[in-house]
Amino acid sequence: MNSKFRELPRDCVGADLSGIDLAGEKLEHKDFSNANLSNANLSNADLSYAKLTNAKFKNANLKGASLHSAKLTKSDFSGANLANVNFDFVNFARAKPILTNTILKGVILQNQNLSGMDLRNVNFKDAKLTELKFWSANLERANFEGATISEVSFTWANLTNANFLGAVMDKVSFEDAIVVGVKVKLKERGGFSHFRSDGTPKRSFVSFDAAIEEIKRLRATGKSGPEILNCYACGDHFHIGRTK
Numbered sequence: 001m002n003s004k005f006r007e008l009p010r011d012c013v014g015a016d017l018s019g020i021d022l023a024g025e026k027l028e029h030k031d032f033s034n035a036n037l038s039n040a041n042l043s044n045a046d047l048s049y050a051k052l053t054n055a056k057f058k059n060a061n062l063k064g065a066s067l068h069s070a071k072l073t074k075s076d077f078s079g080a081n082l083a084n085v086n087f088d089f090v091n092f093a094r095a096k097p098i099l100t101n102t103i104l105k106g107v108i109l110q111n112q113n114l115s116g117m118d119l120r121n122v123n124f125k126d127a128k129l130t131e132l133k134f135w136s137a138n139l140e141r142a143n144f145e146g147a148t149i150s151e152v153s154f155t156w157a158n159l160t161n162a163n164f165l166g167a168v169m170d171k172v173s174f175e176d177a178i179v180v181g182v183k184v185k186l187k188e189r190g191g192f193s194h195f196r197s198d199g200t201p202k203r204s205f206v207s208f209d210a211a212i213e214e215i216k217r218l219r220a221t222g223k224s225g226p227e228i229l230n231c232y233a234c235g236d237h238f239h240i241g242r243t244k
Contacts, residue, residue, distance in 0.1 A: 023061075043081075063103075072097040082107065092117070164208075174212075184208035211238040 008022075009015055014034040021041045031051040038058040048068040052075045059079040066086040072095040083105040093113035101121045108128045115135035119142055126146045136156045146166045153173040161181040184207070205211040 071095070074098070077102050174208075179208070179212060182208065205238040208238055 008017070008020075012030060012032050012035050015032075016036045017032075017040060018036050018038045019040060020037065022045050023041045024044045025042075026046050027050055028046055028048045029050060030047070032055045033051050033053040034055065036056045037060055038056050040057070040060045042057075042060060042062045042065050044064040045062070046066045047070050048066050050067070050070045052067075053071055053073040054075065056076045057080045058076055060077070061081045062077075062085055063081045063083045064085070065082075067090055068086050069089040072090055072092075074096060076098040078098050079101045081103045082099075083103050085104075085107055087107060087109060091112075093115070096117070098118070099122055100118050103123045104127055105123055105125045106127060107124075109132060110128075110130045111132075113133045113135075114137055115133050116137060117134075118138045119134075120138055120140045121142065122139070123143045124147050125143055127144075128148045129144075129152055130148075130150045132152045134152065134154045134157045137154075138158045139154070139162050140158055140160045142159070142162045144162065144164045144167050147164075147168070149167055149169045149172050151171045152169075153175070154177045155173060155175040156177060158178045159174070159182050160178055162179075162183070164182065164184040167184075205214065
């Protein structure tokens with residue numbers, strides 16, 4: 001145990017630890033509830049199973065840290081560097097941490113519900129996002145550049161000025177999302193061929209804008225019927241589907 005760890009009080013609940021350097025420390029099961037760790041250096045620290053309820057990590061550096069099974073209920077990570085953080089067994093839907101303006105580069109998130117969360121300006125560059133729900137989430141100016149996004153739903157999300165340049169997307173839904181100013185250029189993958197059950201080919205669109213414009217046209221002409229038209233990404237192109 002080095003001197004940095006010994007600087008911590010025995011009881012860290014509610015403690016002011018702003019600016020402290022705990023890089024690489026073993027802090028498993030530590031209770032930091034209601035503590036202030038703003039601007040702290042926790043890069044590569046092990047916070048597995050730690051209690052971080054209502055803790056403040058504003059502008060803190062947690063790059064490469066492990067938050068495996070940590071309790072993040074209403075923790076404030078706004079502006080924090082969370083690149084490559086291990087979030088295994090963290091329940092975002094239950095914890096509802098504050099993640100506005102955070103860096104989540106390279107993180108792996110799977111089977112999570114982030115619906116309704118404020119994720120403005122979050123940087124998901126090169127992240128691996130699988131089986132996620134962003135229903136009604138605020139993702140204004142979020143950056144998904146180079147991310148791998150699979151089986152993700154952005155239904156009703158606000159994606160104004162979001163960046164998807166170079167993203168690899170498969171089975172991604174943008175149903176009724178706000179897509180003003182969205183930047184999309186899918187990474188080339190090639191080799192995709194899609195057919196309906198009756199053997200006829202599905203209609204594909206090479207660009208996100210083209211798919212969205214077709215949805216608008218069909219709705220304006222009343223040809224979409226009683227179903228909701230949905231644009232979804234598939235490999236290096238887009239389809240229009242219908243969801244009852």
